Amino acid sequence: MLSGIKLAKKWTASLDPVIVGWREFAERLLNEFSRNIHDGKGFKAIRDELSHGTPIPVEDASAAAICTALREFSEIVGQHIETQVSKFCYAATPTSIRLSCGADNQEVAPLWDFNAAQGVIGIYSTFDTDGVYYLCPSIGAYRNQRPENTAAFRTTFLSKDPTEKHFGQFVFEITRDIAGFCEDHSPPPYDFGEGEHAGVIFVTWTQASSQGNTHRTDMFRRGQDNRYEWFDVSANTWIGFSSFLRKIANWTLLARRVRIELDEQERRKQVAEMGTSQPTGGMKITAVLVEEAETPDDSSPVQVTPINLQARADNSCQPSKNFTTVYFVVGDAGMGKTDYLLTLARARAHAVETNPTVESPLYLFVSSTGRALSNLDDAINTSLSITHILNNHSAKVLCRNGLLVLIVDGFDELLGSSGYDNPLGSLEGWFKDLRGRGVMIASARSSYYMTRYRRSLSETTDLNVEHTVADIQPWTPEDTTAFLHSYGVPATALTDLSARDWRLLTIPFFAKAFATWSTTSRSNGEEPTGVFQIVVEQYLSRESTKIADQNNAPILSKLELQTLFSEFAEMMHIEGKRELEQSDLELCASAALGFNDIDKERPGLRRRLTSLCGLSVGEMVAGDSKFGFSHEVIFDCFLSLSLQRRCAAGVEMTYVNNVFSKAAINTAVIEWFVAANVNVAQSVLDILRPAGGTSSIWKKNVGALWTALLNHSGGMPPTLAASELEFQTVELSMGRGKQLTMRGAKIDQLKISRDAPIIDIKETSIKYLTVDEASTLSLLRGVAPEMIQKMQAPGSYCDTTASVRTVLEEAGVIAKQASAATLEWLDTANYFIESLVSRPDAPIVVMHDNLEPDSERLGWATRLGLAKWTQFLNRLTQCKLASWEPLVAKKQPKKRLVFHVSPAEISRRNSSIPGIADFWNS
Structure with a gap:
């Protein structure tokens, strides 16, 4: 305010009525301010007294005099403003505001904004990644989220990306992070420094602690390379913002209390597994984690390199990165996921406790195994209660700044059966609060759960999350x-x-x-x-x-x-x-x-x-x-025994249908049930399959029973009808001469041998199809190339719709298309869309100029060539199904694809959504 008024006062007179008017206004305002408040003091001195001093005297007479002077000053300023503004006329639409003063006519949007819903005009206040903020005297601050408005403001008024250079982003992040440690978790007030404190913000806030509330004022600035810094009064020096967070979190004490709680959890685990709290002899087998392979291929095993999850997580704790990183540790119950993650967290807590100078993050272990809580925040608050320092809000602050890695053990059990319907729901709030930063580690029991999680991801449109799935390996013999x-x-x-x-x-x-x-x-x-x-x-x-x-x-x-x-x-x-x-x-x-x-x-x-x-x-x-x-595992054992006990005397339709419909059943439960009495298990399948349940859980559970019986018989189908079910891995090796119907099913991996039956897979989606020889493909009926994501036969591997179509045509399974050129766009679009649906855990980040993927994680994107990838991306943006968001990058500029319509909806070809029909039409 001060710099603008001083600048206006120095403007030279000209014929421009705007310049003349604002110069007169500046002179009158400065004169009236000094004359009416304290004669003889300059503008800045008076402003400093009012803002930082004690502006209201103890004597009533002096206080009344100042109030009267302020009131008179306000009235005079109001008159000057009315006089000045009366010279202007304006015309406003939702996308434009034009001001005119005589012959002078200017477009002032989007610096100014017309809020059509409220019928008011606002002036620019702050730019942020979620829109442009405006101020209006009658309604206060509001936000314009329209992409075209944000893009126009960025292009017209910002020379560099605001997330990198804009001071408002710095203020927003500092106050938001401090809010996590405040008593009411609301952003605290702040002041801007001047003179020697130019570029510094003063934040006054109340720190809540177990010893009581502490009132404090802290100074922050952006240092070299835009590093956020805090002024340590005790050392009289500027240090990194992370050191400030460690100090207010009482870092060493926090590590100690976390370690004590983890020791107790380890003791309880020892009692549960070994029946004693005393340390037992014997060696400890180090868990081996392998990053999930993009292409499962049992026929040609490749050498895989174990990953160091701790090193990967530590390296991902960079505050400057663009994505929240999530590591999923998957494996069946009893594989040692809890032991591995608990050991990881204990070791780090002990290291920080004994050496506070360690820069590595703490690992917060949240156990949801076996529990059914309402949401993730409840589980975190429960786990943090022992520290008496952190809660859900402050934990997010530390995680966002790379000081805390959140470990959620047994995440798929957190919400009970409801978690299988919306596995993303409990994490989504954390993802949005972390705003593309931080690291999380979660464990889940089954590949089915990860399939559901990825399906939920494919239904979303804007999450800055990058995923890595690590399979914990069983022990070797x-x-x-x-x-x-x-x-x-x-x-x-x-x-x-x-x-x-x-x-x-x-x-x-x-x-x-x-x-x-x-x-x-x-x-x-x-x-x-x-x-x-x-x-x-x-x-x-x-x-x-x-x-x-x-x-x-x-x-x-x-x-x-x-x-x-x-x-x-x-x-x-x-x-x-x-x-x-x-x-x-x-x-x-x-x-x-x-x-x-x-x-x-x-x-x-x-x-x-x-x-x-x-x-x-x-x-x-x-x-x-x-x-x-x-x-x-104990729960799984007794659930299997319950099935055996209930069905021993006879299979009751109502009972088994209820069991298979209520919640997802671990595959091991069904395998033990089949091994105990295969005839009873066959009777259960014969009763369930004609019932035709509609829920995904029912289809998955019955599909698991069908698969367990198939495996028990060495590859012979237990029934010749298996339509509308969901399967993980199906290996068909017996039944030649018969016909198996699997219409409308979903199969993760289908393996077919030459002695298998004829298989009708009309409208069945298959993620990975393997045959022992090319002639085995002749056993398929009703096959559609676009329903098969990947296919392998001896001498050939297909991972595009076009290549799958070619192999099926050469094998005589489908007829060759007379005008194959017309299918080129559909095959191209289908390949990319299905790849996005099956890989929603990898953000689409490309180079700004040529749209080339920025990392090897998107290696599949260029398998059809960069030209087709570029064509596909341009088609998405032209049909307004997606748009580009610029990203901060030290070297070559990058941008991220933000979907306005989820890839899953595009895949369904839902013509009721604008743009989808145009996208698919060549």
Whole structure:
């Protein structure tokens, strides 16, 4: 304000009426201000007294005099403004404002803005990535989000990208981050410095802590290379903003409290898996993680290099990067994901606690395994309660600035069954708050969950997120043998194990359970009946000791306890949660054991039920105590036993349909069910398949049952009708001469051998098709090239619609097109759109000039050639299905593709959405 008025006063007189008018106004304003407030003081001195001094005197008379002078000054200024503005005329539309003064006519939009909804005009206040902000006296600040308005402002008024150079972005980010540590989490007020403090902002705020609130004022500036800096008064020097955040977060104490909590979680995990809190002997097998391969190919294995997740996560904690980075650690239950991530977090907390100068980020471990909380924020607040320093808001600040890596263990279990319908929902809020920065690590049990997550991503339009999926590998037979020997398991104990048992023993949880059983139960003369049964037996033996009568005798037999646990697992599955309240436990006990009065028939049972399962922290969130199994594998074991028990005497249609419809069932549950009694499992499939469920969960569960029976029979289809189901991996190797119908299905990976039946796959989408020889393709019926993403046959590999079409034509599976040239655009568009739908976890970032992808993660984008990739991108923007967003880059300028219509909608060719029909028409 001061610099503008001083500049206007210095303007030389000319014939331009605007210059003359504003010069007169500036002179009058400065004169009236000095004359009416404190005679003899300059403008800046008076402004400084009012802003930083004590402007209201103690004496009433002096205070009244100042108020009167201010009021008179305001009236005079108002008269001057009215006189000046009365010379102007304007004409406004939603996209234009033209001012005129005599012959002078100027376009002032988008510096000024006409808000048609409110009927007011605003003047520019701030530019941000989400739009241009304007101020209007009658309605305050408002935002214009129209892309054309933002683009016009950027082009006309900004010489460089605002996210790199604009001071307003700096102020916004500093105040937003400090808000995370404020008592009410609202952005604090700030002042701009002048003179020697030019370019400095003074932020006055209240820091909330366990010792009480602290009122403070801090100074911030942008230093060399636009580094955000804080003035450390104690050291009388400017230091990095991250040091400020570490100081207010009490970094060393925070690391200590995080480490203490992680030690306690490790102790609880030790009790759950080994039955004792005392450290056990034996070696520790280091987990191996492999980045998810873009093309699964079992026929020609390639050497894969394990990834160092900690190093990758640390390197991703760069505040200047453009995307939030998410690492998904996937693997079946019991693979050691929790142990691996917990060890990662403990090691880092210990390192920071012992050496506060370590620049590496803390890892915040949030366990949602087995819990059903309302959202991710609840889980984080619960995990942070032990620190008495951080909460959900301040954790986001540290994560956004690369000081904290959020680890969400068991993310797919966080929301119970509802998480499978919208797996992205709980993370989306965090993604938006992180605004393209920060690092997160999440673990999930199944590839099905990742498929659902990616499907949710493909339905969204604007998330700055980059994903990496890391598969945790099972132990090798050598690792398993070495581990068991280190626990004292003799070689003779391993000779009678079946091939299925050995496959289970490559899963760490089962190996630990077998080692524990071998050192306890086996010493009593018990012989193994299979690893699955050993795990159940061990759990029952340990839990039975927790519920005894006054004579220290077990209240329940092992068989009764197994029945009770099966009832628990069934209720959890039906209710879509992994925790039960005490009333639920009592209900299950009455139903499973056939008791009308628990207290009368088994005295002490009701009171001791809560001792059976591990007490969760659910009461800290909802106010009620909730109980669940100590490990997800145990839940799977007893759910499988529940299925076996319920169907042993006969298969009831209502029951099995309810079980297969309520929530997603882990593949292992169904495999154990099939292995226990294949005939009963076949009867369940024969009842379920004609029912024709419509939900994705039902289709996935029934598809898993069909696949388990297929694998059990060595590749012979259990039924010749499998339409409208969802499958992961289907390997067909038997059934020559028959015809299998799989219409309208979804298959992740389909492998066909020469002795397989004829397969009708009309309207079935296949992500990856493998055949043992080219002639095997002749077994396909109703095939459409655009429904197959990738295909491999001996001597050929296809990853585009056009190449799939060519191979199918040469094999005689489909007829050759007479005018193949007309299909070129459709094949090109279909390839790119389907690639985007299946790879929504890689942002589309290209070089500004030639649209070439900026990283190897988009290697698939140029397989058809840069010309077709450019044609595809231009078509998207021309049809207004997407637009470009410039990005900050140190070297060559880049830009990111922002979808206005999700790739999934474009793939569906939804003609009701403007632009989609035009896009597909060549």
